[in-house]
Every structure is written in C-alpha cells, then in structure tokens.
Amino acid sequence: MKKTFFFSILILVSVITACNIGGQAEExxxxxxxxxxxxxxxxxxxxxxxxxxxxxxxxxxxxNKEENIYIAAKVKQFDRFFLDRIRNEAHDKIKKRFPEANVHVSTDKKVFLELEKLERKIYQNKINKENVEKQIKKIEDFMTG
Structure with a gap:
C-alpha cells in the first residue's frame, strides 16, 4: 500500500515538472x-x-502618433490576476519618461493583435498616414470600451 502510494506521488511529480519544463517560452x-x-x-x-x-x-x-503613445502588453499567465496594477505601473513608467505624452496602456488581447498588425504595416511601409490614423482611432475605441 505504501509503495503504490509512493510511486503514484512520484509519477505525479514527474508529470508536473515535465510539463513545466516544456512550457517555458523563449524571450x-x-x-x-x-x-x-x-x-x-x-x-x-x-x-x-x-x-x-x-x-x-x-x-x-x-x-505612437504625435503626443499619444499606445502600448499593449502580454502578461505572464499567473500575473493576469494583477492586470490593473501592471497597467498602472506601465503607465507610470512611460509617463515618467514622457511627461507631456498621452499614454494609453492595455492588456487586452484584441488591442495587442491590432497594434501588432499596425506595427508590421508601419515597419514594412505598407500603410499611409491617413490609414495609420484610422487604425489608431479603431485601437483607441477598443481601449475605451
């Protein structure tokens, strides 16, 4: 009885640690x-x-567009319980560095994906100023509600 209990615990611990090792992401x-x-x-x-x-x-x-900075952060799974604190801390860090800027910080996945698309388009020069402004307006609407 004690041996089977011991082996059951040993197998359980092995499975848990193996899952954690495989789940580590690259930077x-x-x-x-x-x-x-x-x-x-x-x-x-x-x-x-x-x-x-x-x-x-x-x-x-x-x-960023002029004095507006739009940031979306992806947070570690456990830290999703503290999203308000993380958003506030990120906002404060950016505001301290750029006091004149209007800072918009989000942890929403949809905002993250839209900013990623916009970043790529800007980086590849596949978007003009007019469309950037439209995209930013759309992202701002997602951030407010």
Whole structure:
C-alpha cells in the first residue's frame, strides 16, 4: 500500500515538472520601428523597452502618433490576476519618461493583435498616414470600451 502510494506521488511529480519544463517560452524581442517610417516611432520603441523591463510582461506592442503613445502588453499567465496594477505601473513608467505624452496602456488581447498588425504595416511601409490614423482611432475605441 505504501509503495503504490509512493510511486503514484512520484509519477505525479514527474508529470508536473515535465510539463513545466516544456512550457517555458523563449524571450520575445519587440519590433523596433525607429524614425525612418511613416511616423517617427522612437518614442513607442522606448516605451516598449520600459514596459518589457517589467518582470510580469512577456511581450509588448506599441505605436505612437504625435503626443499619444499606445502600448499593449502580454502578461505572464499567473500575473493576469494583477492586470490593473501592471497597467498602472506601465503607465507610470512611460509617463515618467514622457511627461507631456498621452499614454494609453492595455492588456487586452484584441488591442495587442491590432497594434501588432499596425506595427508590421508601419515597419514594412505598407500603410499611409491617413490609414495609420484610422487604425489608431479603431485601437483607441477598443481601449475605451
């Protein structure tokens, strides 16, 4: 009886640790767009770096237009319980670095995906200023409700 209980526990522990080892993700680097695109994205690039320095954040996407900075962060699974705190901390870090900017931070997956699409289009020069403004307006609407 004791042997079967011991082996059951041993197998359970082995399965759990094996799942954790396989589940570790690679570090994802943000897409840095720079100044040579439709809009100068150096502010967004710097903001992404600030947010990515947070322990809870796994991946980050973002763009800026004039004094507006739009950032979406992907958070570690366990840290999803603390989304408000993470958003506030990210907002404060960016606001401290760029006090004159209007900072918009989200942890919503839809906003993350839309910012990712917009980043790619800006990076590949496949979008003009007018369409960037439309996309940003759409993303802003997602962020507000």
């Amino acid at each position: 994802v680097k943000p897409l840095f767009i720079g100044a040579n695109k439709v809009f100068d994205q150096t502010i967004a690039d710097e903001s992404k770096q600030l947010v990515l320095s947070m322990e809870e954040v796994v991946e980050v996407k973002g763009v």
